[in-house]
Amino acid sequence: MAEEAAxxxxxxxxxxPKVMKIVSSTLPQRDLITLLLVSPSIHxxxxxHPSLWLVxxxxxxxxxxxxxxxxxxxxxxxxxxxxxxxxAQDIEDKQLENVKSKCEDSLLDLEIxxxxxxxxxxxxxxxxxxxxxxxLKVFSIYWNVRVTDVxxxxxxxxxxxxxxxxxxxxxxxxxxxxxxxxxxxxxxxSLNITRCIKITDSGLQRILLNCSSLQNLNLYALSTLxxxxxxxxxxxxxxxxxxxxxxxxLTDDGLSCIAMCKNLVSLNLTWCVQVSDVxxxxxxxxxxxxxxxxxxxxxGVSDRCLEVLSSFCSNTLKTLDVNGCxxxxxxxxxxxxxxxxxxxxxxxxx
Amino acid sequence: xxxxxxSDKDVFEIEQSILIQSGTIKNMVEDDFTFIPLPSVxxxxxxxxxxxxxxxxxxxxxxxxxxxxxxxxxxxxxxxELFALVFAANYLHISSLLELLYPSIADRIKDKITEAIRQIxxxxxxxxxxxxxxxxxxxxxxxxxxxxxxxxx
Numbered sequence: 001m002a003e004e005a006a007x008x009x010x011x012x013x014x015x016x017p018k019v020m021k022i023v024s025s026t027l028p029q030r031d032l033i034t035l036l037l038v039s040p041s042i043h044x045x046x047x048x049h050p051s052l053w054l055v056x057x058x059x060x061x062x063x064x065x066x067x068x069x070x071x072x073x074x075x076x077x078x079x080x081x082x083x084x085x086x087x088a089q090d091i092e093d094k095q096l097e098n099v100k101s102k103c104e105d106s107l108l109d110l111e112i113x114x115x116x117x118x119x120x121x122x123x124x125x126x127x128x129x130x131x132x133x134x135x136l137k138v139f140s141i142y143w144n145v146r147v148t149d150v151x152x153x154x155x156x157x158x159x160x161x162x163x164x165x166x167x168x169x170x171x172x173x174x175x176x177x178x179x180x181x182x183x184x185x186x187x188x189x190s191l192n193i194t195r196c197i198k199i200t201d202s203g204l205q206r207i208l209l210n211c212s213s214l215q216n217l218n219l220y221a222l223s224t225l226x227x228x229x230x231x232x233x234x235x236x237x238x239x240x241x242x243x244x245x246x247x248x249x250l251t252d253d254g255l256s257c258i259a260m261c262k263n264l265v266s267l268n269l270t271w272c273v274q275v276s277d278v279x280x281x282x283x284x285x286x287x288x289x290x291x292x293x294x295x296x297x298x299x300g301v302s303d304r305c306l307e308v309l310s311s312f313c314s315n316t317l318k319t320l321d322v323n324g325c326x327x328x329x330x331x332x333x334x335x336x337x338x339x340x341x342x343x344x345x346x347x348x349x350x
Numbered sequence: 351x352x353x354x355x356x357s358d359k360d361v362f363e364i365e366q367s368i369l370i371q372s373g374t375i376k377n378m379v380e381d382d383f384t385f386i387p388l389p390s391v392x393x394x395x396x397x398x399x400x401x402x403x404x405x406x407x408x409x410x411x412x413x414x415x416x417x418x419x420x421x422x423x424x425x426x427x428x429x430x431e432l433f434a435l436v437f438a439a440n441y442l443h444i445s446s447l448l449e450l451l452y453p454s455i456a457d458r459i460k461d462k463i464t465e466a467i468r469q470i471x472x473x474x475x476x477x478x479x480x481x482x483x484x485x486x487x488x489x490x491x492x493x494x495x496x497x498x499x500x501x502x503x
Contacts (some may be wrong), residue, residue: 022436023456039476067492311495
């Protein structure tokens with residue numbers, strides 16, 4: 001019986017906590033915290049591994065502001081690196097002020113802040129929160145129409161190390177913000193300005209002039225931009241992902257310049273209605289690692305460009321969307337597979 | 351050929367090409383070891399590990415489906431056996447096996463309340479009521495809605 005009791009002790013105090021520790025890096029937050037409550041040994045073991053406590057995830061949760069303050073008051077989160085408040089509720093300027101006044105020191109190591117869908121946060125909230133996290137590298141505030149150039153001014157003043165910026169849907173951002181970003185974030189790697197409809201060529205040009213480290217650029221639904229800006233995309237030697245959906249002013253001239261980005265892997269030309277075979281052929285010749293291409297809705301392209309594309313990119317192309325390209329006669333699934341044997345996906349635009 | 355010795359002192363001779371799926375063994379082989387004692391892996395577990403590595407050593411397209419079936423069956427083990435495999439795969443750095451094992455254990459934890467987890471894993475909870483109350487309070491923020499973590503009631 002003593003042997004059984006001893007075995008039980010080992011099971012409880014060593015075996016189970018060790019396994020839980022190994023497995024916990026794959027558990028979602030909710031389950032990880034449930035584990036803390038299971039036994040003192042598991043509690044102790046998990047808390048002794050700081051790497052488990054670098055992320056706080058409140059996406060879609062209610063009372064997110066209060067939850068954030070509660071969590072940050074616990075010592076295990078004092079070095080938190082990533083906070084996710086995507087579509088969280090009850091997170092507004094005043095909750096962010098609360099966070100700053102109660103847990104200022106806990107955000108000094110924060111690198112990733114996701115405020116996507118937090119529509120009630122304004123420039124004031126941005127000022128407050130960026131003031132607490134000087135090491136921020138990734139900032140995302142998708143679909144927030146209250147943020148203006150004032151908010152971005154605070155961001156660039158407080159956070160010097162941003163490399164990934166998502167302002168998709170922030171309709172009140174103007175060229176002024178882009179000038180600030182271009183001047184302060186010359187190491188920027190990812191920029192998403194989808195639907196930032198106040199932006200003109202001037203704003204984008206400054207970015208393209210200064211931010212030569214850009215790898216990902218999303219210009220979805222920015223229909224007033226022209227070749228004057230698009231041509232300068234050629235200045236981005238590291239560009240891998242480019243979304244030009246809706247670029248109705250993009251011509252073959254602009255696209256031929258973009259073809260100089262030889263590391264391009266993903267190119268979305270949905271609704272780029274002025275593009276013809278000439279531009280696509282230039283891309284084929286220039287971008288030999290292309291894995292995703294959408295020509296959705298383009299009437300100026302024909303079978304010719306697919307033939308050329310095939311001769312350069314048939315090894316790498318996995319996704320090709322030619323729906324609505326009525327001047328490409330041979331574009332059923334089998335015909336496309338003959339040209340591009342590695343295709344797995346035939347739809348980008350829905 | 352490499353010789354592996356379990357904690358029960360049983361020895362197994364296996365081809366090097368199969369064993370290099372273990373990062374740990376690969377490093378030792380590169381340092382010219384041909385006899386590798388594994389004092390933390392018992393015979394029963396080592397036999398299973400070798401079975402896994404043999405099946406996964408020769409990955410060709412035609413065998414993909416075969417391997418998936420094998421993996422599915424391989425995971426049908428008791429909790430004790432799975433735990434022993436987690437320790438062994440962790441120590442031996444066999445990442446593909448670990449990736450297979452994680453979900454089989456995580457699924458037993460997912461969305462469960464505390465008391466259910468204690469039962470599934472035969473864990474005795476020796477928190478004092480005050481300790482337990484405090485930890486529940488500290489972590490209330492983590493759970494949405496009215497789900498309350500397992501109490502002793």
